[in-house]
Amino acid sequence: xxxxxxxxxxxxxxxxxxxxxxxxxxxxxxxxxxxxxxxxxxxxxxxxxxxxxxxxxxxxxxxxxxxxxxxxxxxxxxxxxxxxxxxxxxxxxxxxxxxxxxxxxxxxxxxxxxxxxxxxxxxxxxxxxxxxxxxxxxxxxxxxxxxxxxxxxxxxxxxxxxxxxxxxxxxxxxxxxxxxxxxxxxxxxxxxxxxxxxxxxxxxxxxxxxxxxxxxxxxxxxxxxxxxxxxxxxxxxxxxxxxxxxxxxxxxxxxxxxxxxxxxxxxxxxxxxxxxxxxxxxxxxxxxxxxxxxxxxxxxxxxxxxxxxxxxxxxxxxxxxxxxxxxxxxxxxxxxxxxxxxxxxxxxxxxxxxxxxxxxxxxxxxxxxxxxxxxxxxxxxx
Numbered sequence: 546x547x548x549x550x551x552x553x554x555x556x557x558x559x560x561x562x563x564x565x566x567x568x569x570x571x572x573x574x575x576x577x578x579x580x581x582x583x584x585x586x587x588x589x590x591x592x593x594x595x596x597x598x599x600x601x602x603x604x605x606x607x608x609x610x611x612x613x614x615x616x617x618x619x620x621x622x623x624x625x626x627x628x629x630x631x632x633x634x635x636x637x638x639x640x641x642x643x644x645x646x647x648x649x650x651x652x653x654x655x656x657x658x659x660x661x662x663x664x665x666x667x668x669x670x671x672x673x674x675x676x677x678x679x680x681x682x683x684x685x686x687x688x689x690x691x692x693x694x695x696x697x698x699x700x701x702x703x704x705x706x707x708x709x710x711x712x713x714x715x716x717x718x719x720x721x722x723x724x725x726x727x728x729x730x731x732x733x734x735x736x737x738x739x740x741x742x743x744x745x746x747x748x749x750x751x752x753x754x755x756x757x758x759x760x761x762x763x764x765x766x767x768x769x770x771x772x773x774x775x776x777x778x779x780x781x782x783x784x785x786x787x788x789x790x791x792x793x794x795x796x797x798x799x800x801x802x803x804x805x806x807x808x809x810x811x812x813x814x815x816x817x818x819x820x821x822x823x824x825x826x827x828x829x830x831x832x833x834x835x836x837x838x839x840x841x842x843x844x845x846x847x848x849x850x851x852x853x854x855x856x857x858x859x860x861x862x863x864x865x866x867x868x869x870x871x872x873x874x875x876x877x878x879x880x881x882x883x884x885x886x887x888x889x890x891x892x893x894x895x896x897x898x899x900x901x902x903x904x905x906x907x908x909x910x911x912x913x914x915x916x917x918x919x920x921x922x923x924x925x926x927x
Contacts (some may be wrong), residue, residue: 570608573927575601580707580922582627588912595625599707611672617665617710634658642713642736643681643706663744664713676720681713686733686747686760687786688773691857692824693873694788694804695773697764697846698734698743706888706902707922714743726751740765760788764846768793768801782810790847802828802847808857816864822857829853852877867892881909898924 578599585591598849599621606614627634638660647666667680687693691703699712700916711899716734723729734743745762755776762769771788785807792799808822829852854877861871868891874883888902898920907917 562912570606572604572605572607574605576924576926578922578924580920581884582625582914582918582920584918586916591808593626595623597707598622601710611670613669613671615667616663616673618661618663619661621662622652624656628658629655633843635660642738642741644735645715646737647681664710674722677721678718681715682718683711683713683715684718684734684771685711686758686773688758688775688784689786689808689822690810690820691808691822692806692855693786694806694846694849694850695758695760695771697760697762697769697771697788698732700844700845700846700849704904706886707920711713717858721872723750726756737746743767752826763793764790766792766794766799767847778809780811782808784810786809788846800828802826804828804847804849806849816862818859818861820857820859820861824850824857826850826853826855831855850877852879852882854878880911883909896926898926900924
């Protein structure tokens with residue numbers, strides 16, 4: 546891992562030089578973020594804090610018109626109560642399910658955790674109607690904002706708002722464009738686990754005012770068929786995704802699963818944006834699961850929420866060109882479970898942003914507060 550680290554430093558130095566040349570073929574972008582988390586359950590005397598320093602480096606090399614090479618990595622340093630008190634915190638941060646483990650904890654003690662992770666390393670070839678990508682990449686088949694049953698390759702956790710790039714997969718992806726609005730896509734992913742593999746195909750086309758996709762896949766131990774669409778109902782956006790999972794070999798607790806989400810969004814003339822979505826999860830066990838499972842469970846396209854039905858509503862408004870805010874809520878009738886997520890963004894200067902985000906979790910049926918967190922983030926992009 547030390548050799549990899551030296552390579553990153555060398556690439557950083559080279560790209561810093563080349564980034565100044567507009568005609569250069571090696572480019573660098575990224576950011577540095579300082580995020581502070583303050584959390585408690587239901588009393589302020591329980592307050593805990595954790596500081597998170599995050600540096601992202603995105604290298605791009607273009608040797609020819611057809612070929613692009615990308616290497617992107619995250620350098621993260623944590624210190625505070627999460628590092629000291631959460632059992633298995635360092636293992637959770639360094640977890641890498643790819644074919645090769647490209648995540649390493651450089652410093653790991655009771656006070657500080659420093660991790661470096663490569664989450665993109667790929668070669669992309671584009672010529673004519675062909676678009677082929679090999680390596681660690683994001684294969685994004687989702688259409689909705691929050692819940693994506695069609696996103697079978699790299700499902701993300703909507704609570705992890707700070708990871709806007711979202712996870713990647715060690716995969717090969719082949720896209721062939723049949724026209725301006727249609728294509729055939731085949732992708733395959735292999736992880737280190739015995740059943741951590743996906744082979745899938747998708748056909749995407751346009752009909753009227755709708756983009757429609759049809760997909761089929763071998764997903765770990767399941768056959769999958771699915772569809773998704775994105776279009777308009779008059780002036781409102783209308784999107785949906787459905788995936789149906791059927792075990793091709795029976796195992797303990799195996800069952801057919803349907804995961805489906807529908808969303809409607811609308812932008813008002815004065816800058817107010819509204820997005821509403823409903824999720825159905827046939828595999829949920831409402832009697833035993835709770836919102837707490839979102840913190841520790843592995844989310845997948847089969848299990849995007851711990852409840853059978855969940856609803857999402859977001860109100861967002863741009864007050865000025867440099868100041869905007871949003872209020873997002875998630876509700877399930879099971880235990881009257883609610884997540885409230887307010888957020889404010891302010892652009893301090895060019896490439897400098899300040900963000901305040903809150904997350905509160907409640908189960909009103911039992912009058913339980915499951916947790917509250919406030920995040921304060923300063924970001925510089927380059």
